[in-house]
Amino acid sequence: MRPVDIIDKKRNNKALSKEEISRFFQEYLHGGVTDYQVAAFLMAICFNGMSNEEIFALTSEMIASGETIKFDDVEAFLIDKHSTGGVGDKTSIAIAPLIACLGMATAKLSGRGLGHTGGTIDKFEAIEGFQFAKNETDLNALINQTGIGIAGAAKNIVPLDKKLYALRDVTATVQSIPLIASSIMSKKLAIHADGIILDVKVGSGAFMKDTETAKELSKTMLQLAKDFERKMIVVLSNMDQPLGFSVGNSLELIEAIETLKGNGPKDFTELVIHLVATALFIKGDTNSIEEATDKVKALIGTEEPLEHLRKFIKESGGNEKLVDDYTLLPVAEKTIEVVSTVDGYVHKIVADQIGNAAMELGAGRKTKTDQVDHSVGIILHKKVGDKIEKGDGLATLYFNSDHQLEDVMDMVKDAYTILEEEISAPKVILETII
Numbered sequence: 001m002r003p004v005d006i007i008d009k010k011r012n013n014k015a016l017s018k019e020e021i022s023r024f025f026q027e028y029l030h031g032g033v034t035d036y037q038v039a040a041f042l043m044a045i046c047f048n049g050m051s052n053e054e055i056f057a058l059t060s061e062m063i064a065s066g067e068t069i070k071f072d073d074v075e076a077f078l079i080d081k082h083s084t085g086g087v088g089d090k091t092s093i094a095i096a097p098l099i100a101c102l103g104m105a106t107a108k109l110s111g112r113g114l115g116h117t118g119g120t121i122d123k124f125e126a127i128e129g130f131q132f133a134k135n136e137t138d139l140n141a142l143i144n145q146t147g148i149g150i151a152g153a154a155k156n157i158v159p160l161d162k163k164l165y166a167l168r169d170v171t172a173t174v175q176s177i178p179l180i181a182s183s184i185m186s187k188k189l190a191i192h193a194d195g196i197i198l199d200v201k202v203g204s205g206a207f208m209k210d211t212e213t214a215k216e217l218s219k220t221m222l223q224l225a226k227d228f229e230r231k232m233i234v235v236l237s238n239m240d241q242p243l244g245f246s247v248g249n250s251l252e253l254i255e256a257i258e259t260l261k262g263n264g265p266k267d268f269t270e271l272v273i274h275l276v277a278t279a280l281f282i283k284g285d286t287n288s289i290e291e292a293t294d295k296v297k298a299l300i301g302t303e304e305p306l307e308h309l310r311k312f313i314k315e316s317g318g319n320e321k322l323v324d325d326y327t328l329l330p331v332a333e334k335t336i337e338v339v340s341t342v343d344g345y346v347h348k349i350v351a352d353q354i355g356n357a358a359m360e361l362g363a364g365r366k367t368k369t370d371q372v373d374h375s376v377g378i379i380l381h382k383k384v385g386d387k388i389e390k391g392d393g394l395a396t397l398y399f400n401s402d403h404q405l406e407d408v409m410d411m412v413k414d415a416y417t418i419l420e421e422e423i424s425a426p427k428v429i430l431e432t433i434i
């Protein structure tokens with residue numbers, strides 16, 4: 001069957017066989033199918049969807065396009081926690097040391113931030129001298145030594161996804177459940193962790209804007225995990241406002257450490273505890289997530305997770321003393337406060353606007369090649385549900401350059417909706433799907 005016949009079949013909503021999907025993408029990888037043919041095929045998928053069998057075939061093809069990581073030299077139960085991305089999302093930093101305390105280890109490839117969401121890699125790179133494991137052998141050794149295996153994305157994991165994602169980005173074909181599910185899951189399945197915890201963010205600052213679509217995506221991804229015989233739990237969590245108070249690399253690292261010490265923001269602490277509890281539950285050590293939650297809570301505020309984090313930082317070339325002395329981290333010295341001009345209650349904080357404001361200060365990248373300033377960012381003082389009086393600080397900006405500072409201050413102020421009526425703080429964990 002010619003590529004055009006495969007496209008035609010999908011356009012007419014007829015089921016494609018595993019062989020047809022495989023041949024189409026194999027030929028694409030080897031130059032026999034063009035970008036414009038793939039774009040047409042992707043658009044047909046956007047309109048007609050895919051059956052579970054077709055999604056499985058596409059995901060298998062994605063995984064087979066590159067290398068996989070098996071962690072043969074590691075004995076610990078490995079957890080890959082993945083978040084679909086949001087503003088102020090520093091969960092990986094706080095979760096990994098807790099997972100290590102519970103006799104498990106983290107096995108995770110992280111990315112750099114682009115646009116309004118930050119990446120875990122950038123946050124650790126705020127630490128002077130810090131270097132991620134360069135190859136699989138180093139990563140295995142790091143996991144065995146510290147229980148924390150966070151590394152930068154390896155080059156050749158799911159190269160087909162890189163090609164497809166670049167094309168989807170410019171052909172309005174990103175928003176398709178089968179395409180998103182196979183893109184995310186192929187990258188998770190290529191890394192052989194024992195348990196996958198997916199934190200699917202929902203809300204204005206997230207990729208998934210509403211709970212219904214997020215649930216549909218989650219179910220599709222859970223079906224894939226089942227088809228590939230892998231253990232996975234999905235947590236839907238709120239991204240209608242930034243997570244925690246801090247946005248920006250050093251500031252988020254500090255907030256994650258403070259959370260381990262028991263001084264973290266309420267929403268962030270709750271999410272961290274829940275995600276670690278689901279990891280312990282998936283391992284099979286407890287009968288329920290509630291039972292696991294008690295075990296995780298008992299670790300917050302103790303030396304144990306901090307010791308794992310110190311070890312991870314030290315083994316990665318950084319100064320572990322920063323866990324107890326934040327002056328060892330770059331934090332911008334110039335600060336300015338954005339204040340409220342009205343009395344009332346915070347009803348809304350548009351998360352991506354805060355993310356974009358932090359990016360304007362230099363905390364994130366507008367394009368892939370931009371340099372990040374790890375020292376800048378924003379600390380929010382008020383979250384949804386908080387009472388506020390005229391003149392109270394909404395947020396403090398940490399900056400190095402005055403360029404466009406007024407505009408950034410306006411962006412932060414405008415991100416807040418303050419109304420007279422009282423409102424309660426939103427739930428951070430919306431649903432856990434097993």
Ligand code: URA
Binds near residue numbers: 183
């Ligand atoms: N994240 C991914 O990795 N892939 C998508 O398609 C969407 C979000």
